[in-house]
Amino acid sequence: MVDAVRDPLQFHAQALALRAQRQQLLASNIANADTPHYKARDFDFRQALANAQGTGSAPPALARSAPAHLPGKGPEAPVAAMLYRTERQGSVDGNTVDLDVERAAFAENAIHYEANIGFINAYLRMLQTAIQGQ
């Protein structure tokens, strides 16, 4: 019963945390729009959410030739793999921030963040309705 209540909340919480992280990343890009040699970064949200859910690819394990061996596990891959943005127009100072692209992504991510909060609120209201039985 507790799991059934907790799981959807956990999913939304993870998505919200990733949205916040991406928002921060996009803010860094916009802040550094005039910094020479700065490279714009972003991550694939779908992949990151799958990793956070544990449905992404598991870290490689060590082969064991005897049952007494300790199970070795590779380093945990970071939830959000930071990628570099492909630039559309090069600039002389080596900066790859396209302000329009970044601002559009920032606005879009903000809407997704708010939608996520809306889902959490709706879920909490639903629980409240169920508990009060009205």
Place this chain on the structure above:
Amino acid sequence: MSVLNIMQIAGSALTAQSARLNAVASNLANADSVAGPDGRPYRARQVVFEAAPSDTPGAVGVRVSGVVEDTSPPRLAYDPKNPAADDKGYVAMPNVNVVEEMVNMISASRSYQANAELMNTAKQLALRTLAIGQ
């Protein structure tokens, strides 16, 4: 709350851009200063930006790494009546390029606006997050 980090990132960009605007203002104000405090013609100053990584991965602010003087030669103006003129009648004027400075000013003010908007969005998201479940 990582949404609040956006405030710091955007704040660092606001500081950096206002330093740039400051340099532009002093260059434009001194576009005709034949003699600076050292007795030589004023030299244009430019601020250099640098990405400032924080302890949170992905959150990169911006800071002014230094102010450099323009090393291009002074502009020579023919004005034999000027007391600062040399024996051929030329006066060494500051090497400020007014057109370049105006472009710099517009670019800095646009970046400033973009970052101010970033702060507004971050504030809105943070307030929505605080209102979860209400």
